[in-house]
Amino acid sequence: MSEQNILEVKDLTKHFKAGKKQIVHAVDGISFTLQRGKTLGLVGESGCGKSTCARTIIRMYDPTAGQIVLDGTDITAMKQKELKPYRKKMQMIFQDPYASLNARMTVRDIIAEPLMAHNLVKSKEEANDLVYPMLERVGLTKEHANRYAHEFSGGQRQRVGIARALILEPQLVICDEPISALDVSIQAQVINLLKDFQEEKGLSYLFIAHDLSMVRYVSDDVGVMYLGQLVEMSEADEIYRNPLHPYTKGLLGSVPIANPKLARQKEKSSIEGDIPSPINPPSGCRFHTRCPYAVPECSRVKPELVDVGGGHKVACHLHK
Amino acid sequence: MENKWEMLGSSNEDREKIWSKNRTFAGDVWFRFRHKPTSIAGLVIIVLLMLFALLGPMFTDYSYSTQNLEVVNIPPRMKVYETPDGSGYLYVTQALKVVQVSRDGIMGNQLKKVREEADSSMTIFDCSGTEVALYYGAKPYVIADPQTRVIYPSAHVWNKSYVLGTDSLGRDILTRLMYGTRVSLMVAFVAAAVNMIIGILFGGISGYAGGMVDTVMMRIVDIISTIPLTLYVILIMVFLESGLQSIIIALGTVYWVDMARVVRGQVLSLKQQEFVMAARTIGSSTRTILLQHLIPNAMGSILVTVTMLIPSAIFMEAFLGYLGIGLKPPLASLGTMCNDATENLRSCPHQMFIPALVICLIMFAFNFVGDGLRDALDPKLKK
Structure with missing residues (x-):
């Protein structure tokens, strides 16, 4: 276990029971590491398990299997009481600023609660000494x-x-989609604030979003999730320049481009169909039902996440 | 800022400023509360009723148990006959006695009976030297000159001695009303408070814990509520000695089930919200989450339930009084007063209407106040 990793996640799995015998495979065997002072972006369609992954890591949910190592300590099986000192090391920013x-x-009490x-x-007076500077x-x-x-803006x-x-x-x-509920003008403000804090205090972020350009801006590494699994993971610019997995290509292809000339030149590679149900995920590669390059092997054998060079990992039979 | 149309600078202070007034929580609640006429009206009624119940007995000459069998069932507005000399009035009681009444309505002594003239259906009384006859041959009974048989002129005066009249035992209704209101308010407050505490804790824990704990706790509530709550209260009252304490114990230990259900439902939906998740990721204790996050946010429905509970507690107390297992007789409550009045409902409807009116007033007032409080306690409705 390396000292420079703040978070290591190994084969993290979270299944929910839905009804009597059905199981929702929300997160299925995700592994990644996050270095100190770095930002890992997680992207994917709605319902691909990004938020569940985040909530399992912060132990809002109990993981079904796998391991979560925070700052060298395994917190996977800890009870909520044992976990309390570790909560200080790990905090969460929520998606909906209205519900969270x-x-x-009052704002003072909210900030003083931790x-x-x-x-x-x-x-309270002592708390104010810390709350006011933070405000x-x-x-x-x-x-x-x-x-x-409720008196504040979003x-x-x-x-x-x-x-x-x-x-x-x-x-x-x-950060569980911290900006998706905000105006574009406000998004930059919040993102810059987060970046400032990172520089100042050497924070690490696990940044979940579906805004790909924003993820590229904030992240050092990016992981792409599909149906509860990581399909591709790499250094941020690399993944945008050279996406390998067909799903990543489709995802990037669906980003609208402002310049119409460039937009016309762009390779059309949008993804057809809907995301399959996580209750009965497809066998083999989970993306094979929608993949334009699928071969018979894809539906039988689950591809492993392998390094194809330069730390660029991809789970696809086309890239081995 | 003098000119509101001037361009603002790009300073942080102007941009982030919130222009609405900043008030403390209590100030804020009071501000919203007093801007609703109905809730203020409710509050004023409750305060007046409390003053009436607590301070009123100091100003009456009677106690709730003083009986005067000579003046039973006297109405607040009496039909009277002038005395022969015209200096005052005479009032005929239900027991066919004649009582002197002064010009402004104060009741005086009873007239002395001189003789009975049964063949002409008259009783002759002595009114300061002059004889007057009470003719009881036909209703309404009248007072007339025994010789000329001329009925004295009649009039209506307000009763000053017993402002709201007397009941069938000759007790002053106003005084009993004060004590009755006191009992009813006390039952209402104590029962509501006890129910609120038990209900919030039970429902809160059940909803927050979820799973098996929730199932077991809610089945207990279900079992309790399969039998009508009234029956429980009666059973408890049978075991305990009748009295105010027992009523409060009986009501307090039974009526919390509705409250528990309401709180549980609220907690169940609130605990899924992000701010509760946030509190958990922060590491706040269950206690903090329940008392600071869940229950304050459920306060609206809790208050509504309490305001529904107060009238039903008052009614329950009245009902127990009606069944005769409530307060012990000389003690008055609004319920027992209504009950006592049912016997003479036809001849003296005011005995029933007055306490019933007070019950209505109390319930209106509590509903209005509860409604106002619910809105006032919700900071989202800030104006």
Whole structure:
């Protein structure tokens, strides 16, 4: 186990029961490592298990199988009580800035809650000494402390959410689509704030999104997920320049291009059909039902994620 | 800022400023509460009723148990006959006695009976030296001159001695109403508080824990609610001695099931929300999550349930009084007063209407206040 890895995930699996005998394969055998101070982007269609993956890592859900190693400690099987000290190292920023803040609490109380939960401060006054600088750090002021969350705009709320996640000075922050509910103009503001924090404190981010250009901007590495599995993983620019997996190609091909001339030249490689049900995922390569290059082998044998050179990993029979 | 149309600078302060007023939580709640006329009306009614119930007995000359059998079933507005000398009035009681009434309605002494003239259906009384006759041959009974048989002029005066009249045992209804309101309000507050605490804890734990714990706890609630709650209360009352304490115990231990159901439902849906997940990833304790996140957000429905519960507690207490297992007789409650009045409903409907009116007032007031509180406690409705 390397010292420089803040998070190691091995064969992480999370299945949910749906009905009596049906099982939803939300996350199926995902492995990756995240280095200190780096950002790993996870992209994929809606319903591919990105959020479940994040929530399992932060142990909101109990993993079905696999291993989660946070900063050299295996937290996979810990009970919630044992887990508490490790929560300080790992925090989460949520997708919906409207639902993730309690409407009955003032911003001060929201940001002070982690401090109270971990007994880092004894009184409200003591908490204020930490809360006010943090508020200013995210671009809000002392005057905002007594306000309720609903009085803020979406961007301001998301910054409150960031302040709440960062006040414990965690080493790893899981960002579960932190910008997808925001205006484009506000997205940049929030992303830049996150980047500033990363430079300042050496944070690591697990950044989940479906906005591919934003992921390219923030991430050092990018993992592409399809139906609960990682299909391709590489350094960010490499994956955008040279996508190998047909799904990644399709995903990148579906990004609209603003310039119509360039858009006409672009290779049309959109993905046909819908994502199959995670209750009965296809055998072999899960993408073979929609893959334009599928060969008979694809439906029988599950391709492993293999390094095709330069740390570019892909799970596809076409690339071995 | 003098000119509101001037361009703002790009300073952070202007951009992030929230222009609405900043108030404390209590100030905010009060602001929203007082801007709703119905809730203020409800609050005023409750305060007035409480003053009436707590301070009122100091200002009456009677106690709730003082009986005066000579003046039973007297209405608040009396039909009276003038005395022969015209200085005052005479009132005929149901027991065919004649009572002096002053010009402004204060009841005086009873007239002395002189003799009975049964053949002409008259009783002769002595009214300060003059004889007057009470003719009881036909209803309504009248007072007339025994010689000329001329009926004295009649009038209606408001009863000043017993403002709301007396009941069938000659007790002052106003005084009993004060004590009755006191009992009803006390039952309402205590039963509501006990139910709220038990219901919130039971429902909150059941909803939050989920799984087997939830199933078992909710089956307990189901079992309790298969038998009508009224029956439980009656059974408990049979075991306990009748009295105010027992009523409160009986109501408090039974009526929380609705509250538990409501709280559980709310908690079940709230615990899936992101802010609760956030609290869990932060590492907040279950206690914090329940008391700071889930229950405050469920407060709206909790208050609505409480305001429904208060009238039913008052009704239940009245019903127990009606069955005769409520308060012990000389004690008054609004329910027992209604019950006592049913016997004379035809002749003295006011005995029933007055306590019933107070019950209505209490329930209206609590509903209005509950409604206002629910809105006031929701910071999302800030104006």
